[in-house]
Amino acid sequence: MTKFTFPESIKSRPIYGTLEAREGSAHLLVADAHGAEALLEVATPEMMAKAHIMYIPKGEDFEAKLRALKPASFYSGPSYAAAEPRLLKTLEDARMGLQVYLAGTEGLMGQAMNAAMAAGIPYTAIQTEHRGSVARRMQCVHCKGITEDVETDPFVCSHCGLNLFVRDHYSRRLAAYQGVCIDAEDPGNVPEPKGIYE
Amino acid sequence: MSGAEKIAVTVTDIVPLNDLVTRFEFKRTDGGPLPTFSGGAHTVVEMRDGDTTRLNPYSLMSDPMDQSAYTISVRRDDQGRGGSLYMHTKVAVGDEMVISYPVNLFSLDLRAKKHLFLAGGIGITPFLAQIKQLERFNGHWELHYASRTESLGSYVDELTSHHPNETHIYYDDQKQTIDLVNLLEGQPLGTHVYVCGPKGMIDWVRQTAAAEGWPREAIHYEEFLAPQPGKPFEVKLAVSNKVISVGENESLLEAMERAGVDAPYLCRGGACGQCETNVIDYSGNFIHRDHWLDDEEHAGGQKIMPCVSRFEGKTLVLDR
Numbered sequence: 001m002t003k004f005t006f007p008e009s010i011k012s013r014p015i016y017g018t019l020e021a022r023e024g025s026a027h028l029l030v031a032d033a034h035g036a037e038a039l040l041e042v043a044t045p046e047m048m049a050k051a052h053i054m055y056i057p058k059g060e061d062f063e064a065k066l067r068a069l070k071p072a073s074f075y076s077g078p079s080y081a082a083a084e085p086r087l088l089k090t091l092e093d094a095r096m097g098l099q100v101y102l103a104g105t106e107g108l109m110g111q112a113m114n115a116a117m118a119a120g121i122p123y124t125a126i127q128t129e130h131r132g133s134v135a136r137r138m139q140c141v142h143c144k145g146i147t148e149d150v151e152t153d154p155f156v157c158s159h160c161g162l163n164l165f166v167r168d169h170y171s172r173r174l175a176a177y178q179g180v181c182i183d184a185e186d187p188g189n190v191p192e193p194k195g196i197y198e
Numbered sequence: 199m200s201g202a203e204k205i206a207v208t209v210t211d212i213v214p215l216n217d218l219v220t221r222f223e224f225k226r227t228d229g230g231p232l233p234t235f236s237g238g239a240h241t242v243v244e245m246r247d248g249d250t251t252r253l254n255p256y257s258l259m260s261d262p263m264d265q266s267a268y269t270i271s272v273r274r275d276d277q278g279r280g281g282s283l284y285m286h287t288k289v290a291v292g293d294e295m296v297i298s299y300p301v302n303l304f305s306l307d308l309r310a311k312k313h314l315f316l317a318g319g320i321g322i323t324p325f326l327a328q329i330k331q332l333e334r335f336n337g338h339w340e341l342h343y344a345s346r347t348e349s350l351g352s353y354v355d356e357l358t359s360h361h362p363n364e365t366h367i368y369y370d371d372q373k374q375t376i377d378l379v380n381l382l383e384g385q386p387l388g389t390h391v392y393v394c395g396p397k398g399m400i401d402w403v404r405q406t407a408a409a410e411g412w413p414r415e416a417i418h419y420e421e422f423l424a425p426q427p428g429k430p431f432e433v434k435l436a437v438s439n440k441v442i443s444v445g446e447n448e449s450l451l452e453a454m455e456r457a458g459v460d461a462p463y464l465c466r467g468g469a470c471g472q473c474e475t476n477v478i479d480y481s482g483n484f485i486h487r488d489h490w491l492d493d494e495e496h497a498g499g500q501k502i503m504p505c506v507s508r509f510e511g512k513t514l515v516l517d518r
Binding site: 023092098099119120121122124 | 310311382383384385387389408409410411412414415416
């Protein structure tokens with residue numbers, strides 16, 4: 001099960017779509033883990049002839065299938081942080097008409113979207129499709145530290161150790177959801193952690 | 199009173215530029231400063247021509263930060279309904295006129311990394327103000343300006359001498375045309391394109407940019423439609439309880455105003471959406487000319503933009 005229907009939420013929460021092939025002078029496809037499935041579905045030979053695929057496997061085994069699409073250029077790296085300099089350089093050198101496709105986890109899509117927006121692409125023109133893990137990239141509102149791939153609510157901030165409640169309040173600038181101390185008034189009174197959508 | 203707030207001004211300078219275009223300068227009659235504006239803004243000029251009042255929008259072309267005077271350039275249209283002819287033949291230095299506060303429906307998107315301006319003919323005017331605005335903070339821009347002939351190329355000399363590296367001029371009669379596909383494909387990521395000119399040019403740029411994969415939000419255009427003459431027709435205004443007839447040479451909006459009905463408006467050119475009016479009943483055909491309503495709404499018979507659209511048929515009842 002790599003597709004997930006997110007429950008309806010507040011306005012700040014991002015909504016993801018389904019990738020569609022669009023006309024463009026070049027195509028940049030960025031995915032992690034099961035996001036590869038969305039790339040495999042949207043890819044066309046015409047698109048691949050002008051495509052750069054950047055993939056972060058996170059332990060999944062899609063690399064051979066993606067390479068078989070024969071994109072003009074293919075990169076695989078261990079993390080978004082490792083891929084970021086290449087992504088920024090690709091965007092810096094890009095020309096108008098570039099189409100951006102993002103697929104996979106929210107953390108990956110959010111950060112790559114941030115980079116694409118900073119490069120001058122309106123966020124409405126950047127396509128996204130969620131696949132795979134529903135884990136979130138969280139920012140602790142108290143120490144500002146980011147904890148990646150948070151799967152439970154509440155969770156412990158990996159920086160300051162506070163017990164944080166997972167909010168749907170999202171920051172496009174930080175590409176992260178807000179985590180707020182859950183036991184500030186009654187220290188130690190922390191509910192049993194459970195899956196974010198359980 | 200509908201529309202933007204009004205300013206009483208005096209005509210302080212009139213400069214004919216070529217066979218078709220004349221520049222007018224306005225200063226506040228009370229001597230005070232005019233409001234600053236943003237590049238791309240227009241003002242609606244009131245022309246009292248005998249019994250006829252025309253309200254025509256013109257792009258402001260002066261420096262947006264210059265509060266001492268506004269300038270506009272008016273292209274004479276001999277086939278039009280007479281607004282531009284009135285400006286060219288009846289207005290003299292020293293005349294007192296009324297203009298509206300600036301309204302901007304064609305503003306720069308300041309998030310753009312680069313601004314690509316495409317002008318056709320008199321469509322150069324909003325860019326003159328936008329260029330002055332961008333020059334203040336060292337903005338990145340490039341202009342491609344097509345004119346019919348060298349002699350009709352308003353402001354070409356000023357542009358090429360002040361901005362030789364940013365300005366590219368094309369003369370139709372010398373078979374020079376903008377190499378649009380090439381131009382668009384070469385633009386760095388984050389470029390926004392702005393086009394102002396004849397309808398054919400605007401459609402060409404919008405379609406080509408869309409086909410090249412440009413985001414909709416990065417394509418900006420301004421097209422003022424002058425209301426076109428047409429067959430006279432009658433309209434019942436349900437709220438005002440009036441039956442008015444729209445003459446051959448006036449718009450539905452102008453006819454309502456003549457009848458003393460305070461109908462909303464802003465651009466008077468089919469672009470801003472302010473005058474959108476609900477249709478209560480009709481029997482006949484709409485002649486929709488705006489680019490505010492979408493195709494479905496045009497076919498639906500529920501709405502009309504009285505600033506530019508007309509009607510042919512037996513009955514039209516509006517919620518106004």
